[in-house]
Amino acid sequence: MMQPMERIDKDIREKLQGYEATPSPRVWEGILAQQAKQNQTRRILWIAGLVTAAAIAIGIVLWSMRGDDVSLLDDHQASDIASSTEISRTAAQTDRTSAENSVKDDATAVAEMPTAINTTASTQASAVTSAGPLAESNQTVRNKSKSTVNKTASNKSTNNTQAIFTDQVDAVENSTDASMVGNSAIKEEKDRDVLMDVTDQGAELKREQKRENKFSLGGTQSTNPDAEMIQEAVAREAEKPATGQVQGIGSANEDIDYAVLMPRWSMPAVSALPSLLEQKQEASEKGLTMSSLQRRLNSYGCELNLFTDCYRHDPPSSRLYMDMYYNQVFGAFQYSTDNLELQSIADRRTAAENVTSGYGFGMRFSSFIENKVMVRAGLEYSKIKEDFLIVDEERIITGRTITIDSSYNPGTMQWEEERDTVLQFEVNRTRSEYENTYEFLDIPLEIGYQWTRKRWSLSAYGGVIVNLAFDKKGATLNDMGTIIRYDGDNIDGEEIYRTKVGLSLSSSLQAAYAVAPTADVFIEPHMRYTLSPITMPDQTIRKRFYATGVRAGVRFRL
Amino acid sequence: MAHTAYIRLASAPSTTYTSPETLDRNELIAACIKKKPSAQKVLYDRYVPSLYPVCYRYAGNKMDAEDILQEGFIKIYAHIGKLQEPKALEGWMKRIMVNTALKLLAKRKRLAENAELDDLRDLGYDPSVIHSMTEKEILRTIATLPDGYRAVFNMYAIEGYKHKEIAEMLQIEESTSRTQLLKARKLLMKKLGKWRSLLV
Numbered sequence: 225m226m227q228p229m230e231r232i233d234k235d236i237r238e239k240l241q242g243y244e245a246t247p248s249p250r251v252w253e254g255i256l257a258q259q260a261k262q263n264q265t266r267r268i269l270w271i272a273g274l275v276t277a278a279a280i281a282i283g284i285v286l287w288s289m290r291g292d293d294v295s296l297l298d299d300h301q302a303s304d305i306a307s308s309t310e311i312s313r314t315a316a317q318t319d320r321t322s323a324e325n326s327v328k329d330d331a332t333a334v335a336e337m338p339t340a341i342n343t344t345a346s347t348q349a350s351a352v353t354s355a356g357p358l359a360e361s362n363q364t365v366r367n368k369s370k371s372t373v374n375k376t377a378s379n380k381s382t383n384n385t386q387a388i389f390t391d392q393v394d395a396v397e398n399s400t401d402a403s404m405v406g407n408s409a410i411k412e413e414k415d416r417d418v419l420m421d422v423t424d425q426g427a428e429l430k431r432e433q434k435r436e437n438k439f440s441l442g443g444t445q446s447t448n449p450d451a452e453m454i455q456e457a458v459a460r461e462a463e464k465p466a467t468g469q470v471q472g473i474g475s476a477n478e479d480i481d482y483a484v485l486m487p488r489w490s491m492p493a494v495s496a497l498p499s500l501l502e503q504k505q506e507a508s509e510k511g512l513t514m515s516s517l518q519r520r521l522n523s524y525g526c527e528l529n530l531f532t533d534c535y536r537h538d539p540p541s542s543r544l545y546m547d548m549y550y551n552q553v554f555g556a557f558q559y560s561t562d563n564l565e566l567q568s569i570a571d572r573r574t575a576a577e578n579v580t581s582g583y584g585f586g587m588r589f590s591s592f593i594e595n596k597v598m599v600r601a602g603l604e605y606s607k608i609k610e611d612f613l614i615v616d617e618e619r620i621i622t623g624r625t626i627t628i629d630s631s632y633n634p635g636t637m638q639w640e641e642e643r644d645t646v647l648q649f650e651v652n653r654t655r656s657e658y659e660n661t662y663e664f665l666d667i668p669l670e671i672g673y674q675w676t677r678k679r680w681s682l683s684a685y686g687g688v689i690v691n692l693a694f695d696k697k698g699a700t701l702n703d704m705g706t707i708i709r710y711d712g713d714n715i716d717g718e719e720i721y722r723t724k725v726g727l728s729l730s731s732s733l734q735a736a737y738a739v740a741p742t743a744d745v746f747i748e749p750h751m752r753y754t755l756s757p758i759t760m761p762d763q764t765i766r767k768r769f770y771a772t773g774v775r776a777g778v779r780f781r782l
Numbered sequence: 783m784a785h786t787a788y789i790r791l792a793s794a795p796s797t798t799y800t801s802p803e804t805l806d807r808n809e810l811i812a813a814c815i816k817k818k819p820s821a822q823k824v825l826y827d828r829y830v831p832s833l834y835p836v837c838y839r840y841a842g843n844k845m846d847a848e849d850i851l852q853e854g855f856i857k858i859y860a861h862i863g864k865l866q867e868p869k870a871l872e873g874w875m876k877r878i879m880v881n882t883a884l885k886l887l888a889k890r891k892r893l894a895e896n897a898e899l900d901d902l903r904d905l906g907y908d909p910s911v912i913h914s915m916t917e918k919e920i921l922r923t924i925a926t927l928p929d930g931y932r933a934v935f936n937m938y939a940i941e942g943y944k945h946k947e948i949a950e951m952l953q954i955e956e957s958t959s960r961t962q963l964l965k966a967r968k969l970l971m972k973k974l975g976k977w978r979s980l981l982v
Contacts, residue, residue, distance in 0.1 A: 229907075229964070229967050231907060231909060232907050232912070232939075232967055232970060232971060232974075233938070233939035233940075233967075235909055235912040235913075236912060236920060236924070236939060236940065237939060237940050239912055239913075239915070239917060239920055240835065240839075240917055240920060240921070240940065242832075243835050243917040243921075244831035244832050244834075244835065245831060245834045245835050245838070245918075246830070246831055246834065247830060247834045247844075247847070247848050247851055248844075248848060250848065251830070251848045251851050251852050251855075252823070252826060254848075254852040255826070255852050255855050255856060255859075258852065258856050259856065259859070262856075711819055
């Protein structure tokens, strides 16, 4: 027989079996809210993952591009030669000081040790000889080297060391002759060109010495004989066709690697820097790679305004751009229906659903496909917020007052009643308010045309936006005027919106300003028009989405 | 005017719609795995009446019961894909609710609040009392038990767990589970005795 203790278990279990009760509606609302929060967290993590992946990809691309400097320099050469005519005063003065110090040292050394002349000459000869393969490959570089020698000679002569320096130059010529003999088996014909250059330099130097006597030291740039001379030389260079690109010289001689760095520099810039051998030594001591040295030189050149294309937008100096931007969106919806009976509901929705704000962000890459013609593609997220407010009024009769006036009618000899009914009612206003959100994840595919002026660029773009995902949450009125809610999908059993909005047409106008050699800031008004309604095809009331807005961000030149 | 709810079935052509209320258990689970909100709502509507009393029995009050219910359904939606046997859906959901309730009570350290009974005499048991009470009254009586007793009583007497399982789930000794069950029963009988006196 079952013990009382066990009996109570059984009785309660049987009594409660099948018992059902309904919780308050707040449970389901809480579930929805918690799911929405989870979705939002998931979405943020997803976007953060995308951005991280993109950043890593960009980092890899940039890292891999570090070794491509030679080819980039090729593209820069023509414009750099032309830009060399813009010589900064800073560079010229730096040149002068550097040369003066150098000549003083040289003069002392020559005075004390006559053999030092030969040593110095040998060093210079070696440098000139090392420029031989460069001259072979690149006429421009060769002439720059020549001009460098000219300029150094000019500065030296200003310190009244003409005699010493003339000896030096003679020694250079002699040493170069000797070097040429030694190297003739290998590069006889090409080195002869160098010899000719050096010989020319000697003649030029003598002319320079004569001219130098007419000038005093420390003049401004406008009266700077060095600058004038260099400008003349550069002008001559600029008239020459930019032939003979630096190609394949990096492997010929290690010193020439440094010469590869030079084409980006105008002549005064080259002489303003330490000698190539010193650079090599410094790079070796500091463990600098060629790429890092290249960046240092480029950065230095941009700071001194030695390069005029540092901030220019013209292709092909900037082949690929990466934009990262914030997007302030002003969205709008339009309702329409072919069913006249539903027009009132469409009107109610128009009044009830009001866009309040919108924002987004994105990243995209653009590239030139032709001169001034660019294509671009990327990933853009945007969110539109909308207030949904419906106020329903319901009159509820709360009382009925019937007044009966009785009066005796002598004519009919009867009492007559006159009834007056007064209704009392309350107006119940039901206020249904929700915040609707629409989120878009899109791929913009656009083609544009770019105009440039100095640091400014103006681009007009047009294309399509392919929607990847369309997420929505909130409430609306269905075709029967009933408020239904949706969250990603349908909640109240009716699908109102599509899962993707399809294609949209887009256009924009972008103004960019170069703030750094590799970075622009830009502002970009844009428009978007969805080709199809965002509502499901079976919805009688169609809802279309339009958007305007302004993107603002940073454009990196890769 | 009532409107009909629709969801799109993955296996059906894209133009075919089926009301989620008409989905059988397997289809409903499949739709929930795809995280269809309409299917989740149907699942909720279909099973919440039987799950709510379970939550109430453990929580002892309406507010906590609803919290457990909410948390439990979030877990159900998240893990329904792991359900291997669709027939076991209701039992699986009930277990989730019980576990959620126990975690909530443990989090609030209510399981440790076991009242010391000064009078554990066998007060006798009259089965007619239970039969004369409504389900709601029985639930309210159970709800008056201390949390620890109530949890063990619910798990052993109603859910059918063994003491070993209860000990593992509540992280207590098996002997503690037995003691708490005994105390819960006696306390319950005491309360039912008061109820009988009211009836008389």
